[in-house]
Structures are given as C-alpha cells and as structure tokens.
Amino acid sequence: xxxxxxxxxxxxxxxxxxxxxxxxxxxxxxxxxxxxxxxxxxxxxxxxxxxxxxxxxxxxxxxxxxxxxxxxxxxxxxxxxxxxxxxxxxxxxxxxxxxxxxxxxxxxxxxxxxxxxxxxxxxxxxxxxxxxxxxxxxxxxxxxxxxxxxxxxxxxxxxxxxxxxxxxxxxxxxxxxxxxxxxxxxxxxxxxxxxxxxxxxxxxxxxxxxxxxxxxxxxxxxxxxxxxxxxxxxxxxxxxxxxxxxxxxxxxxxxxxx
DNA sequence: ATGGTAGCATCGCTA
Numbered sequence: 001x002x003x004x005x006x007x008x009x010x011x012x013x014x015x016x017x018x019x020x021x022x023x024x025x026x027x028x029x030x031x032x033x034x035x036x037x038x039x040x041x042x043x044x045x046x047x048x049x050x051x052x053x054x055x056x057x058x059x060x061x062x063x064x065x066x067x068x069x070x071x072x073x074x075x076x077x078x079x080x081x082x083x084x085x086x087x088x089x090x091x092x093x094x095x096x097x098x099x100x101x102x103x104x105x106x107x108x109x110x111x112x113x114x115x116x117x118x119x120x121x122x123x124x125x126x127x128x129x130x131x132x133x134x135x136x137x138x139x140x141x142x143x144x145x146x147x148x149x150x151x152x153x154x155x156x157x158x159x160x161x162x163x164x165x166x167x168x169x170x171x172x173x174x175x176x177x178x179x180x181x182x183x184x185x186x187x188x189x190x191x192x193x194x195x196x197x198x199x200x201x202x203x204x205x206x207x208x209x210x211x212x213x214x215x216x217x218x219x220x221x222x223x224x225x226x227x228x229x230x231x232x233x234x235x236x237x238x239x240x241x242x243x244x245x246x247x248x249x250x251x252x253x254x255x256x257x258x
Numbered sequence: 259a260t261g262g263t264a265g266c267a268t269c270g271c272t273a
Contacts, residue, residue, distance in 0.1 A: 009264075009265070009273085010264090010265055010266075012265090012266095013264085013265065013266095034265095034273090036265075036266070060266095060267080061265095061266060061267055061272095062266080062271095062272070062273095109272080109273060111272085111273090149273095204262085204263080204273085205262080205263040205264050205273090206261085206262035206263045206264090207261085207262050207263085208262090209262095245264090248263090248264075248273080
C-alpha cells in the first residue's frame with residue numbers, strides 16, 4: 001500500500017497539479033492538508049474519476065483536511081474522537097483504509113513562542129495523543145500523517161543556531177512529538193534514513209529558499225511499529241515543489257506492506 | 259536591510 005501526505009496550500013489553486021501527481025505516482029491512500037475549502041466545494045467527483053473514495057473535513061478559507069483512498073474508506077471521524085475537547089478548526093480527519101487506521105493532521109503553526117497560538121499548538125498536540133488513546137491502540141496498524149509544523153531533530157533544519165527562540169524546533173513542541181513516539185508512533189522517514197541531514201519537506205516561498213536548499217522537514221508519516229517494521233521505503237518527492245504554482249510543501253510517501 | 263511570496267473571503271491576515 002502506497003501512502004502519501006501532502007500539504008497542498010489550497011486545493012482550489014493546486015487541483016491540476018495534484019491530479020497530475022496522483023496519475024503519475026498512483027498512491028493508494030492520500031492525506032491532504034490545507035485544502036482551504038468548505039465541504040460543499042471539495043472536488044470529490046474529480047477524485048472519484050481517478051479511482052478514489054474521499055472524505056473531507058473543511059471550513060473554507062483556512063485549514064481543511066482530507067483522506068482519499070483506493071482501498072476502502074470506512075469509520076470516518078472528523079475532529080478529535082469523542083471524549084476529547086473538540087477543535088474549533090478543521091485540522092484532523094480519521095478513517096480506516098484497507099485495514100489501516102489513518103489520520104490526516106494539520107497541526108497549528110504556533111506563530112511565535114509568546115503567542116496564544118503557540119499554547120494552542122501545544123494543547124492541540126496533547127489532544128492528538130488523547131485522540132489516539134480514544135480512537136485506537138498502538139498494537140494495531142495506525143498511521144498519522146500530516147503537517148506537524150515541528151522539525152523533530154536538529155538535522156531536519158538548515159542551522160539550528162539560526163532558529164533560537166523560534167517555533168517548530170522548541171523543546172515543548174519536540175517533547176509533544178516524543179510523547180506521540182512514546183505512545184507507539186515511529187517517524188517513517190527517519191526509520192528508513194537514520195543518517196539523513198537537511199532533507200526537507202517544506203520551503204518558504206520567499207527569498208528563493210527552495211533554490212537555496214533552505215527548508216525544514218515538518219511533514220511526517222508516523223506509524224505504529226507493525227506498520228513501520230514492514231514498510232519498504234519512505235521518501236520526499238521534492239520534484240513536486242518545482243515548476244509553476246507549487247505548494248510550499250512536498251509530498252512525503254511510503255510503501256507499506258499492510 | 260527585520261526584507262521576501264503566495265493564497266484567501268484582499269487594503270490585512272495566515273503561513
């Protein structure tokens with residue numbers, strides 16, 4: 001099973017590129033973030049024509065997450081699972097696809113360490129763990145993919161010294177990611193590339209950062225040990241960040257044996 | 259020199 005996560009930064013603006021990429025790569029399960037669409041504007045027929053069932057959880061203008069699947073799409077949960085304080089934003093959707101419990105997540109950016117949005121980000125990550133405990137179990141095949149807005153390791157940024165006092169690399173954010181690891185989630189890219197340095201999934205549109213090789217690895221596929229241990233590869237398609245009207249994020253793909 | 263670009267419901271916010 002081929003799975004991908006991709007923050008498309010507006011599905012309306014990106015639909016042609018997304019369609020062409022799906023035809024070329026033929027993933028079985030697709031996790032999208034930042035669709036920036038209301039549910040009634042989601043192009044489900046376009047994806048159906050490509051062989052995908054889909055589920056979208058949007059709010060229009062900002063946020064919005066979706067799951068596309070060629071291998072079944074059941075037991076959809078929008079927002080956090082029951083019993084967890086709901087998020088006012090559309091940032092998480094969960095479904096079962098071909099025996100795999102998958103979530104598409106768009107973790108809040110945080111803006112700055114002294115901003116309310118940063119505290120919201122930390123609380124959101126606490127609630128993501130509570131969601132997993134309510135929704136499933138680490139002994140099962142589970143994959144939580146998305147834009148985490150956290151670089152897990154100093155090797156996942158250009159130069160950690162430049163980022164002192166910045167979001168995405170702070171200890172409280174990384175400790176939330178470690179809590180997800182403690183629950184049982186493995187970073188598939190790091191699992192397959194333990195020595196990789198400065199391999200990124202996001203580059204700011206400004207300053208020619210992509211061409212200068214200045215980005216961060218913040219888009220992650222996290223999976224339980226049974227999934228990670230049998231996965232065949234994981235890569236980032238940086239070619240999808242090139243050319244006309246790209247998203248500022250590249251897709252992150254993995255081949256699973258689920 | 260605190261800049262720059264892209265997307266959105268565009269004169270202001272979000273990333």
